[in-house]
Amino acid sequence: MNARTQITIDPETQRRARAKAAELGISFAEYVRRLVASDIGQPKRKTDISSLFDLVDEGPRTDIARDKDKLVAEAVWKEYSRKTDRKPRRGQKSKSGRR
Numbered sequence: 001m002n003a004r005t006q007i008t009i010d011p012e013t014q015r016r017a018r019a020k021a022a023e024l025g026i027s028f029a030e031y032v033r034r035l036v037a038s039d040i041g042q043p044k045r046k047t048d049i050s051s052l053f054d055l056v057d058e059g060p061r062t063d064i065a066r067d068k069d070k071l072v073a074e075a076v077w078k079e080y081s082r083k084t085d086r087k088p089r090r091g092q093k094s095k096s097g098r099r
Helices: 011-024 028-040 064-084
Strands: none
Touching (some): 011 028
């Protein structure tokens, strides 16, 4: 919700400010709002922590704490495969006999 504010400006400053607003193609009020916003900056919004959870409803449930190594390895392999046009191999041993 906006609050109405009244200010006093000398006539020459007001004339110049109105001319600048017209040059920018905006109202005098919008020009003043932009000046104030640029001077004091935009307010920082606090992000609710719940926005970090429950982002995905699809796929199997995962336990990141327990399975992080496996999940990271799968993600890295998929990215590598995508970049090299290789199909992901599941359950195959590498040439050295290790997984």
